[in-house]
Amino acid sequence: MIKQYREIKEKYKDYIVFFRLGDFYEMFFEDAHIAAKELEIALTSRDPENRVPMAGVPYHAADQYIYKLISKGYKVVICEQVEDPKKAKGIVKREVVKIITPGTITEINALDEKKNNYLVCIYREKHNFGIAAADLMTGEFVTTEIQSPYPYQELLDELSKLEPPECLVNISFYNDEALQKILKTNFNFLLTTREDDYFNLESAKELLLSQFGEEQLADIFKKTYSVIASGACLNYLRETQKLTLNHINSIKYYERNEYMVLDISCRKNLELTESLADGKRYGTLFWVLDKTETSMGGRTLRKWIEQPLIDIIKIKERQDAVEELYNDYFLRQELKEQLKNLYDLERLTGKLVCGNVNARDLLAIKNTVKYFPKIKELLARCRTKLLVTLHNDLDPLNDVYEILENSINEDPPLSLKEGGLIKDGFNADIDKLRKAATEGKSWIAELERKERERTGIKSLKVGYNKVFGYYIEVTKANLPLVPKDYIRKQTLANGERFVTEELKEYESLILGAEEKLLELEYEVFCQIREKLIAEIPRLKKSSQVISVLDVLLSLAEVAACNNYVKPELTLNDEIHIVEGRHPVVELTLKDEMFIPNDTHIDCKDSMISIITGPNMAGKSTYMRQVALIVLMAHIGSFVPAKSAQIGIVDRIFTRIGASDNLASGQSTFMVEMVEVANILKNATSKSLLILDEIGRGTSTYDGLSIAWAVIEYINKHIRAKTLFATHYHEITQLKKLKGVKNFKVLVKERGEDIIFLRKIVDGEADKSYGIQVAKLAGLPKSVILRAQQILEELEQHDKSNIQTEQIAAAEDVASSETQLNIESIKNEQVIRLIKDLDINTITPLEALNLLYSIKQKLI
Ligand SMILES: Nc1ncnc2c1ncn2[C@@H]1O[C@H](COP(=O)(O)OP(=O)(O)OP(=O)(O)O)[C@@H](O)[C@H]1O
Numbered sequence: 001m002i003k004q005y006r007e008i009k010e011k012y013k014d015y016i017v018f019f020r021l022g023d024f025y026e027m028f029f030e031d032a033h034i035a036a037k038e039l040e041i042a043l044t045s046r047d048p049e050n051r052v053p054m055a056g057v058p059y060h061a062a063d064q065y066i067y068k069l070i071s072k073g074y075k076v077v078i079c080e081q082v083e084d085p086k087k088a089k090g091i092v093k094r095e096v097v098k099i100i101t102p103g104t105i106t107e108i109n110a111l112d113e114k115k116n117n118y119l120v121c122i123y124r125e126k127h128n129f130g131i132a133a134a135d136l137m138t139g140e141f142v143t144t145e146i147q148s149p150y151p152y153q154e155l156l157d158e159l160s161k162l163e164p165p166e167c168l169v170n171i172s173f174y175n176d177e178a179l180q181k182i183l184k185t186n187f188n189f190l191l192t193t194r195e196d197d198y199f200n201l202e203s204a205k206e207l208l209l210s211q212f213g214e215e216q217l218a219d220i221f222k223k224t225y226s227v228i229a230s231g232a233c234l235n236y237l238r239e240t241q242k243l244t245l246n247h248i249n250s251i252k253y254y255e256r257n258e259y260m261v262l263d264i265s266c267r268k269n270l271e272l273t274e275s276l277a278d279g280k281r282y283g284t285l286f287w288v289l290d291k292t293e294t295s296m297g298g299r300t301l302r303k304w305i306e307q308p309l310i311d312i313i314k315i316k317e318r319q320d321a322v323e324e325l326y327n328d329y330f331l332r333q334e335l336k337e338q339l340k341n342l343y344d345l346e347r348l349t350g351k352l353v354c355g356n357v358n359a360r361d362l363l364a365i366k367n368t369v370k371y372f373p374k375i376k377e378l379l380a381r382c383r384t385k386l387l388v389t390l391h392n393d394l395d396p397l398n399d400v401y402e403i404l405e406n407s408i409n410e411d412p413p414l415s416l417k418e419g420g421l422i423k424d425g426f427n428a429d430i431d432k433l434r435k436a437a438t439e440g441k442s443w444i445a446e447l448e449r450k451e452r453e454r455t456g457i458k459s460l461k462v463g464y465n466k467v468f469g470y471y472i473e474v475t476k477a478n479l480p481l482v483p484k485d486y487i488r489k490q491t492l493a494n495g496e497r498f499v500t501e502e503l504k505e506y507e508s509l510i511l512g513a514e515e516k517l518l519e520l521e522y523e524v525f526c527q528i529r530e531k532l533i534a535e536i537p538r539l540k541k542s543s544q545v546i547s548v549l550d551v552l553l554s555l556a557e558v559a560a561c562n563n564y565v566k567p568e569l570t571l572n573d574e575i576h577i578v579e580g581r582h583p584v585v586e587l588t589l590k591d592e593m594f595i596p597n598d599t600h601i602d603c604k605d606s607m608i609s610i611i612t613g614p615n616m617a618g619k620s621t622y623m624r625q626v627a628l629i630v631l632m633a634h635i636g637s638f639v640p641a642k643s644a645q646i647g648i649v650d651r652i653f654t655r656i657g658a659s660d661n662l663a664s665g666q667s668t669f670m671v672e673m674v675e676v677a678n679i680l681k682n683a684t685s686k687s688l689l690i691l692d693e694i695g696r697g698t699s700t701y702d703g704l705s706i707a708w709a710v711i712e713y714i715n716k717h718i719r720a721k722t723l724f725a726t727h728y729h730e731i732t733q734l735k736k737l738k739g740v741k742n743f744k745v746l747v748k749e750r751g752e753d754i755i756f757l758r759k760i761v762d763g764e765a766d767k768s769y770g771i772q773v774a775k776l777a778g779l780p781k782s783v784i785l786r787a788q789q790i791l792e793e794l795e796q797h798d799k800s801n802i803q804t805e806q807i808a809a810a811e812d813v814a815s816s817e818t819q820l821n822i823e824s825i826k827n828e829q830v831i832r833l834i835k836d837l838d839i840n841t842i843t844p845l846e847a848l849n850l851l852y853s854i855k856q857k858l859i
Pocket residue numbers: 585589592593594595596613614615616617618619620621622758
């Protein structure tokens with residue numbers, strides 16, 4: 001066994017080998033050490049001398065252990081026991097049946113159902129990147145390309161959208177240390193590498209053709225880098241997956257400019273799907289908007305949030321559908337009631353194609369499609385375009401329901417080899433077998449009764465032995481009564497044994513019934529599965545309809561529960577929000593009421609809002625709220641406001657807070673500047689910029705100058721709608737520029753304390769109130785007092801500096817006088833030199849030297 005293990009390990013060096021042994025998976029040597037440490041399980045040994053360290057996990061609980069290892073970046077190979085045909089019966093060998101890496105997890109139950117699990121493949125050639133992403137569970141396969149002089153940022157943006165657990169890259173890409181560092185510091189995925197020749201255009205084309213067919217590929221084949229990445233991605237899947245990849249049957253090329261661009265820091269800062277605090281869902285926009293009933297709806301909503309639309313027509317279609325569901329309370333609740341019953345049809349369909357569905361999965365499919373006719377009936381009441389399309393596209397799948405309803409047992413076992421899968425009445429042979437197996441004995445008793453009656457032999461009995469099987473025994477005295485159709489089998493001392501055609505037929509049924517029943521049930525199950533596989537395109541289409549419907553219902557429900565309003569979308573580059581609120585903060589505030597605020601920005605007179613105000617006043621909340629409202633409007637959602645007019649925005653950029661990125665070797669300030677540089681490089685007049693305290697990571701004057709220059713640059717060159725929060729009060733002087741306006745957050749002073757009013761009004765703040773905020777935060781009294789003292793001294797110092805400046809200015813005047821005195825001194829020295837001069841005796845050389853000396857004195 002250890003020999004087999006070593007052989008497999010030799011081939012799969014970087015993997016943890018799960019070796020099946022009866023009811024356990026065992027791991028040996030180094031794998032055992034890793035498993036014991038990472039899974040917190042006991043490390044034992046296989047032999048008494050402790051030479052073979054071993055760790056084991058139970059077979060039925062293996063999923064969760066595998067998931068734990070995979071989420072820590074390990075790769076796993078599963079080996080199952082199979083009979084070795086070359087060896088004597090009973091001897092088993094182990095075969096690799098599955099390779100699991102973070103991007104190719106297919107059946108792990110512990111996975112987040114509301115998240116796609118992509119294997120992403122990146123092919124890089126100079127500044128060109130091909131990206132392909134496959135989700136094995138849903139069968140989704142998408143690809144795109146990046147070709148730009150500044151591709152790193154765009155690559156990061158794309159990856160942050162896909163959030164893959166594993167990335168396959170070509171080796172020369174991997175060898176680029178700078179890029180590798182950027183990837184490693186920004187993401188937590190497993191980087192898998194393959195040699196460059198793995199990324200080959202010609203073999204990629206061949207592979208793609210065999211997977212997707214010519215029709216789908218005509219346009220994609222024009223995108224060389226996409227083709228190479230897609231081919232390598234597919235190759236890797238084939239390499240790692242023993243199961244079929246038939247469910248990956250469509251490929252989509254997406255243009256990145258179909259969606260609003262949200263860069264990586266924007267996704268993080270706005271806490272779209274993961275909170276800044278702990279990476280969890282609580283406190284994010286997704287958390288607020290997710291009232292979906294199905295996992296597939298949850299995944300779709302997540303995608304909508306991560307990819308807001310920019311096509312106003314498509315957004316309005318979504319909005320109108322949300323509005324209809326918002327207005328019709330009863331329809332909404334009735335539809336939600338239906339959706340509550342549905343299973344994850346998208347993933348079930350994925351499993352179906354992989355060929356690894358069990359009877360319970362088929363039952364789940366049946367119990368999902370069962371509700372489709374009712375959902376379709378409810379949708380028939382809708383009038384808006386998108387809901388009408390959903391109604392038309394929803395296939396009620398009555399035939400699929402019928403097949404499953406008639407065939408699959410209500411409570412089938414997990415295993416496909418234990419029987420109990422198929423309902424009575426579906427297949428006559430199964431019925432017979434089952435009857436024979438379960439009712440064999442009573443059938444024999446019944447036969448005995450029937451034969452006694454027919455022959456009139458009261459002592460006739462049906463018996464069984466291993467040599468002849470079932471027989472009819474008649475005593476000597478009764479032999480004349482034996483009917484003609486009895487076939488003699490054996491003569492005994494006091495009687496004879498017979499068989500009949502009917503008995504022989506039933507005997508074979510009874511004897512092999514159990515075994516045959518299991519075989520036949522499995523066969524019939526496979527036939528039903530094949531029938532369903534043929535219906536996969538219909539199943540897929542309907543699950544897409546349900547996902548979209550679920551999201552629309554969720555958006556309508558959230559809008560109704562949280563008092564949102566339908567924003568008016570425009571193409572006029574203006575944003576007007578009346579009484580806007582932060583969708584997350586308003587739900588998480590405990591003791592305070594959320595104070596709404598207005599926003600009016602455009603590309604002309606109100607292009608840049610400079611917002612000043614004390615710490616904790618609500619500047620960041622306000623700016624994030626504007627960005628979130630704009631983003632929500634672009635996904636088709638209603639927004640937390642009294643009214644809103646939102647002009648279509650191509651990108652939202654945020655630079656918020658100082659996030660240390662020590663692992664990348666970059667200081668806080670450096671990170672900040674890289675982000676600002678990215679914004680200035682990529683923002684357009686259609687973008688929304690949220691800039692919070694730019695420049696605070698360096699000395700006051702440097703920071704102030706940078707902030708100042710950035711605003712001037714945006715105002716002059718980019719002309720993007722901008723919200724700019726700052727503590728540098730000097731910046732407010734920029735209001736003299738056309739398009740720049742000052743706002744402040746109101747606070748009220750009460751004695752030494754301040755009260756936050758959270759209201760944004762025109763004008764500039766006059767004070768920072770930093771010490772009052774520190775006091776609120778609970779800094780020791782002595783520290784607060786000392787801080788106040790220092791502040792006073794500094795302010796005093798500032799005042800005396802001003803006085804010093806005045807004195808200095810006066811001294812300037814004085815020094816100009818001093819300069820005059822020096823002139824006269826110099827003149828005196830020159831006069832003394834000339835006074836001793838005798839014009840008759842001086843040689844030409846002496847005259848020259850004297851002239852030089854005079855010059856020296858005068859300069
Ligand atoms: N409009 C509002 N209504 C009610 N509470 C609010 C509002 N805005 C902000 N808050 C509360 O005030 C807290 C601080 O707000 P925020 O972080 O936006 O302040 P800030 O001005 O950006 O502070 P700093 O300058 O220190 O970063 C928030 O966590 C929130 O609890």
